[in-house]
Amino acid sequence: MVTITVDMDKCQHYGQCCFEADDVFALNDDGQLEYVKESDESRRADIESAAEVCPMQAITVE
Amino acid sequence: MAESVVIVGAGIGGLRTAEALRGAGFEGAITVVGDEPSMPYNRPPLSKVALSGGVHVAELEFRRKASVADVEWRLGAPAIASDFTSRTITLADGTQMSFDGLVIASGIRPRRLPIPGPETGRYVLRTAHDATGLRNYLAPGRSAVIMGAGFIGCEVAATARGLGCEVHIVAIDEQPMFRPLGAELGRGLRSRHEQHGVNFHLGRTVQSFLGGDRVNAVLLDDGTELPASVVVEAVGSVCNVEWLEGNGLDLTDGVLVDQGMVVDCEVPIVAAGDVARHPNSLFGNIPRRIEHWNMPTETGRRAGASLAALLRGQQPDPGPFAAMPSFWSDQYHHKIQSFGMPGIATSIQIVDGSPDDACIFEYSDDTGLVGVVGVDRTAELSPYRKQLLDR
Numbered sequence: 001m002v003t004i005t006v007d008m009d010k011c012q013h014y015g016q017c018c019f020e021a022d023d024v025f026a027l028n029d030d031g032q033l034e035y036v037k038e039s040d041e042s043r044r045a046d047i048e049s050a051a052e053v054c055p056m057q058a059i060t061v062e
Numbered sequence: 063m064a065e066s067v068v069i070v071g072a073g074i075g076g077l078r079t080a081e082a083l084r085g086a087g088f089e090g091a092i093t094v095v096g097d098e099p100s101m102p103y104n105r106p107p108l109s110k111v112a113l114s115g116g117v118h119v120a121e122l123e124f125r126r127k128a129s130v131a132d133v134e135w136r137l138g139a140p141a142i143a144s145d146f147t148s149r150t151i152t153l154a155d156g157t158q159m160s161f162d163g164l165v166i167a168s169g170i171r172p173r174r175l176p177i178p179g180p181e182t183g184r185y186v187l188r189t190a191h192d193a194t195g196l197r198n199y200l201a202p203g204r205s206a207v208i209m210g211a212g213f214i215g216c217e218v219a220a221t222a223r224g225l226g227c228e229v230h231i232v233a234i235d236e237q238p239m240f241r242p243l244g245a246e247l248g249r250g251l252r253s254r255h256e257q258h259g260v261n262f263h264l265g266r267t268v269q270s271f272l273g274g275d276r277v278n279a280v281l282l283d284d285g286t287e288l289p290a291s292v293v294v295e296a297v298g299s300v301c302n303v304e305w306l307e308g309n310g311l312d313l314t315d316g317v318l319v320d321q322g323m324v325v326d327c328e329v330p331i332v333a334a335g336d337v338a339r340h341p342n343s344l345f346g347n348i349p350r351r352i353e354h355w356n357m358p359t360e361t362g363r364r365a366g367a368s369l370a371a372l373l374r375g376q377q378p379d380p381g382p383f384a385a386m387p388s389f390w391s392d393q394y395h396h397k398i399q400s401f402g403m404p405g406i407a408t409s410i411q412i413v414d415g416s417p418d419d420a421c422i423f424e425y426s427d428d429t430g431l432v433g434v435v436g437v438d439r440t441a442e443l444s445p446y447r448k449q450l451l452d453r
Contacts, residue, residue: 014390014399015440016356019447027441048127052078052359055390057104057124 002039002047003062010058017050017059025050064090065373068151068159070141070305071167072096074104075335075358077124079165082366084129088373090162092133095153097140097302098189102126106355108193109217110392113200114225119190141168141305146329151305163369166306166317166325166333167362170299170353175209179271183278184293187214196294202226204291207280209268211238213391215296216255220393223258230288231255232263232280242389242400243423243435244410250417250437251393258394263288299353301337315339316351322378323365330372332365334358343382344453345403345432352387352403360385386451399440401447404433414439422446429453 004024013033017025024047025035039047044061051059067083069076072094080092096102103122112122136153143152150160172186185196200206206222208215211233222229231238237248238255252262263282271293272279280288301316309327312318317325317333319340325331333340335358341347361383368378391398404410407425415421415437422442425433430453434446 012390012392012397013440014397015444016388018444027444029441031439031441051125053356055104055106055355057122060125 002041002044004035004037004039004047005060005062006033006035007058007060008033010056012056014055016053016055020050020053021046065162066091066093066160067163067165067369067373068092068161069094069165069167070151071165071169071302071335071337072098072100072102072135072137073167073169073335073358074102074124074355075167075169075337075362076165077102077126077130078359078362079167079332079334079366079369080130080133081127082363083370084127084366086367086370088366088370090373092130093136093159094133095136095139095141095151095159097138098191099138100190101135101137103190105188108190109187109214110221112190112193113197113218113221116197122190143305144309146309146327146331149329163330163373164332165365165369166331166337167335167358167365168302168305168337170301170336172295173298173300174295175268175297177268177270180273180275180277182276183273183290184271184295186295187218196292199292200225200227204228205230205289206292206294207232207288207290208294208296209233210296210298211235211240211262211264212296212298213239213242213389215294216251216393217391218294218296219255219260220258223260224394227291228261228289229259230261230263230280230290232266232268232282232288234265234267236264238262238264242405244404244407244425246410246412246417247421247423247435247437250421251396251398253418254394254396299336301351303337318349319365321347321383322368322380323361323383324368324372324378330369332369332372334362334365338365341383342387343384344386344450345406346429347382354387354389356388357385384451386447388447396438397440398435398437399443400433400435401443402431402433402450404435407432414442
């Protein structure tokens with residue numbers, strides 16, 4: 001199981017993470033980030049990639 | 063004995079290349095050499111929150127993958143020379159280091175213009191150290207003169223206004239951010255800055271700095287004199303390639319590499335990050351340096367995989383390099399975001415909103431859409447990104 005945490009104080013809703021793992025991260029109609037807090041181990045590489053490309057480095061993956 | 067890799071550059075490009083080397087199965091020693099004293103950290107906040115809220119470089123450090131825990135970091139040790147024949151680099155303290163494979167990730171530094179007058183009071187903004195020095199001078203009642211109306215200049219202007227400074231931007235361009243964004247959006251962004259009290263001096267250059275030991279005013283080419291508690295020089299960048307001279311490389315604009323980020327020479331050498339001039343199959347494979355934040359991650363991943371292959375005696379992946387340049391900028395409460403290469407467009411069209419409000423601009427050349435820029439329209443840009451990827 002992959003656990004995802006986004007520091008919403010840091011997040012600026014740029015949505016770069018959505019392009020790496022669109023099953024986990026999405027911008028809603030108001031442009032605000034929404035995400036699921038847990039995902040399958042098979043998704044780890046893409047989720048870690050999403051954390052890498054976050055301009056604010058707001059995503060923690062465990 | 064296992065092969066060893068030296069990475070010159072301890073920024074995001076060096077870090078991502080180290081991680082990619084490990085990801086591609088390279089098990090030899092990796093040493094990263096960096097001129098700054100800090101572990102790799104995230105630079106974009108330097109012109110924004112770090113300037114206003116304080117610079118805590120430890121909080122800006124990138125999380126590093128467990129696979130690079132055994133990497134040796136030699137920080138505060140700039141490389142000053144290299145010899146590809148003997149496979150060595152030389153550090154500023156005289157230390158020589160040998161390598162089997164080399165990564166060039168030495169990045170860029172701010173350009174300094176030769177302008178007469180006092181040196182003290184002139185700042186650039188590239189490093190945490192720069193930000194620490196600058197923030198002491200951004201306070202209510204102070205006057206900040208910013209040279210350059212690009213993204214860094216405009217972000218510093220917005221931050222300095224937020225801190226209560228009088229702010230002047232001096233730039234040769236006709237509009238702020240003119241070269242990447244074009245005149246119409248540049249004008250719209252200028253009006254946002256003007257509403258926040260920024261004074262623009264466009265089409266102007268700085269003739270000299272005035273003052274005794276320290277700059278206290280700036281003289282423009284039209285005779286205007288601006289009071290200056292501090293000067294911020296944000297007039298572009300210079301590649302850190304001097305340490306590579308003498309090896310026969312094309313260093314005219316960074317380091318020329320192929321689609322695998324491989325340098326054309328007899329030794330296994332790759333380049334990544336701001337210093338790499340690389341082809342991109344999404345944009346005609348013309349080698350370009352792209353100083354956008356996401357590119358060191360893209361080029362670093364490819365460079366690490368290529369170097370690992372070369373050190374195994376294999377050919378790197380010959381496939382095209384297709385990476386989507388992306389940038390974003392926060393100015394006041396506005397979010398500017400871009401995909402693609404708007405700067406190479408020959409025609410620009412607004413397709414949504416108004417330049418003075420939330421808007422989307424399309425950038426095209428004779429091959430079709432090459433870029434898109436949105437202001438306060440982040441969520442609406444993703445179909446454009448897909449369209450650009452499918453070019």
